[in-house]
Amino acid sequence: MGARGRGSRPPRLNVYEVFASVQGEGPLVGEPQSFIRFSGCNLSCHYCDEPASRSARPEAPVLDPDGEELGTVDSPARPDRLVEAVVSLEEEVGAFRTVSLTGGEPLVQPLSALQRLIRELRERGFRVLLETNASLPDRAERVEVDIVSADVKLPSHGPRMEGFPDRCLEFLERVRERCELVYAKLVLYSEECFEIAPDVLERLDGLELDTIVLQPATDGEKEPGLGELWGLARGVKSEVRILPQVHKLAGFIRK
Numbered sequence: 485m486g487a488r489g490r491g492s493r494p495p496r497l498n499v500y501e502v503f504a505s506v507q508g509e510g511p512l513v514g515e516p517q518s519f520i521r522f523s524g525c526n527l528s529c530h531y532c533d534e535p536a537s538r539s540a541r542p543e544a545p546v547l548d549p550d551g552e553e554l555g556t557v558d559s560p561a562r563p564d565r566l567v568e569a570v571v572s573l574e575e576e577v578g579a580f581r582t583v584s585l586t587g588g589e590p591l592v593q594p595l596s597a598l599q600r601l602i603r604e605l606r607e608r609g610f611r612v613l614l615e616t617n618a619s620l621p622d623r624a625e626r627v628e629v630d631i632v633s634a635d636v637k638l639p640s641h642g643p644r645m646e647g648f649p650d651r652c653l654e655f656l657e658r659v660r661e662r663c664e665l666v667y668a669k670l671v672l673y674s675e676e677c678f679e680i681a682p683d684v685l686e687r688l689d690g691l692e693l694d695t696i697v698l699q700p701a702t703d704g705e706k707e708p709g710l711g712e713l714w715g716l717a718r719g720v721k722s723e724v725r726i727l728p729q730v731h732k733l734a735g736f737i738r739k
């Protein structure tokens with residue numbers, strides 16, 4: 485008998501909320517999507533805009549684009565229950581074919597349950613986007629998604645940032661040829677970020693990703709001018725976008 489024992493429950497996913505909105509970051513900005521936000525994260529960034537989602541809750545709301553509750557999902561949730569929630573959200577509000585897995589950090593969820601969720605969403609015809617802090621390179625090849633949106637964490641982004649940005653670069657190296665679209669977001673939060681950014685951008689450029697996004701942090705310690713951001717983009721051969729968090733500028737309550 486296996487270590488889990490006969491009759492034990494298969495792994496489930498800690499979900500915080502399921503909602504429909506538009507993508508607010510990166511090259512797909514403005515695309516109507518649905519989002520599964522998981523609870524739990526292995527990091528604690530100074531600029532985290534979803535600190536509540538680091539903690540679990542027993543029931544996750546399913547929300548339309550105005551934030552109106554259409555139903556709930558018990559958490560931890562079975563993967564098929566989450567697929568049902570996305571399908572019924574799609575029937576209710578329509579307009580999306582991409583499902584973003586976000587958090588928190590999706591890759592801290594039980595991998596077998598996450599793999600099953602991704603497989604079933606793709607079988608239903610959805611395109612799956614993984615939004616990750618890219619801190620777990622050993623898990624990079626364990627999930628088969630269509631799109632990866634990877635943050636590139638820097639030492640000054642928070643406590644417990646040993647090994648960054650190297651871990652994120654290794655993660656990107658592992659996924660870059662496995663997916664339809666792979667992009668990196670370099671969040672510029674403080675003066676230290678700007679000091680290290682030229683070196684990090686040179687290394688990201690060498691990975692030949694689809695897009696590199698320079699993202700000034702909302703409410704960061706430093707408010708850079710466009711000239712300073714432009715200066716960082718000079719000399720980068722990859723596609724570059726200079727993009728703040730557009731959903732916040734627009735006043736949309738979520739992504």
Ligand code: SF4
Nearest residue numbers: 525527529532588617
């Ligand atoms: S990785 Fe993302 S969710 Fe986790 S603390 Fe940092 S910003 Fe928040």
